[in-house]
Amino acid sequence: MSHDASSLHATGVRRLLVADDDPSTRQFLAGALGGHGYTVTLACDGAEALTLGRAQRFDALILDCRMPHAGAIDVLATLRTDAASASREAVALATSAEVPSSLRTELLKVGFVGVIEKPCRIASVVDALAATLGIDDDLRVLDxxxxxxxxxxxxxxxxxxxxxxxxxxxxxxxxxxxxxxxxxxxxxxxxxxxxxxxxxxxxxxxxxxxxxxxxxxxxxxxxxxxxxxxxxxxxxxxxxxx
Missing domain, CATH: 1.20.120 (Four Helix Bundle (Hemerythrin (Met), subunit A))
Structure with missing residues (x-):
């Protein structure tokens, strides 16, 4: 889902949903992204990700491809097609321990803006978020x-x-x-x-x-x-x- 330019200038702390069934991955991303100024909410499986994504508005979703109850593709498809979902228009990144070219192509085709291979390099996640959500609001256009x-x-x-x-x-x-x-x-x-x-x-x-x-x-x-x-x-x- 592509966003128009008028929606790209929201200010304030950006809210992320991180969904992964691996506790160490969840904690790593929560700590690292929190250190970069994001507010992070965690989900341990696809069902919890759907519940949170429907009820709360997140700026971005970081979804593991293989989770109990629903993987990244199913979670995103459900949120996108549910007009009542609070996070229906959130940008979405997928994570996976293995990212063959066929999976990468499928994820981009269904609406993910990026694919991060695990173990994640936090710089890759931060740059992917900045590329789609925008960079630091405090930076001047011209300095x-x-x-x-x-x-x-x-x-x-x-x-x-x-x-x-x-x-x-x-x-x-x-x-x-x-x-x-x-x-x-x-x-x-x-x-x-x-x-x-x-x-x-x-x-x-x-x-x-x-x-x-x-x-x-x-x-x-x-x-x-x-x-x-x-x-x-x-x-x-x-x-x-x-």
Whole structure:
């Protein structure tokens, strides 16, 4: 389920549901994600995940593919088709100890925005969440202090920002044509991060990093992540002098 740009600017603490039948995985994710500012609710199987997902609104679901009573695919399908579910529109990540290409393809097809192989690397989970939910609300669209520090003087910073604006206009046009090759987009994000760093474009640089890592992990261009990135691109364009 792809979200429109207007839904991508919620502020405050983001709420996650982590469902896994392995206690150590649950506790690891709860502690690690809590340390990154998320509020985490735990479920020990598919039935509990469904109960919680129906009753409470979560920003994201992290669901194990193989759980008693219902795996990730069944849980997500049930929540998506139930109009009364509070978490019907939550973004969803799947976790599994084994992720063959056929499973990865199926999970992305049914609406998961990413697939994390266990044992989880917390950086992979955090970047996947940032790619779809967004990065730190405290980051500025344009940070003049960071830009001046990188560029050395105001004239150079403004010249670099003019170049960045031209690059973003070009990139926005490319994205209008639809999803591109994941590997090519990874390289494009790498170059963009460098340009953002020289200009003090903090939010877009952070979002580009999250998208870059997410693309490497997922090996596909996920619409939710692309919409989120495009929202930050448009905000940066609006802030840059014409």
């Amino acid at each position: 003049d202090h960071a830009g001046l520090t990188a560029a050395g003087d105001p004239a150079t910073m403004q010249a670099l920002r003019a170049l960045l604006r031209a690059e973003l206009v070009e990139l926005a046009g490319e994205l209008e044509t639809g999803p591109t090759d994941p590997a090519a987009l990874v390289e494009r994000m790498h170059r963009l991060r460098s340009a953002c760093g020289f200009c003090g474009a903090a939010r877009l640089g952070a979002q580009a990093k999250a998208l870059q890592v997410h693309l490497r992990e997922t090996r596909a261009v996920v619409p939710d992540a692309l919409v989120r990135f495009r929202a930050e691109l448009d905000a940066t364009l609006a802030a840059l002098p014409a």
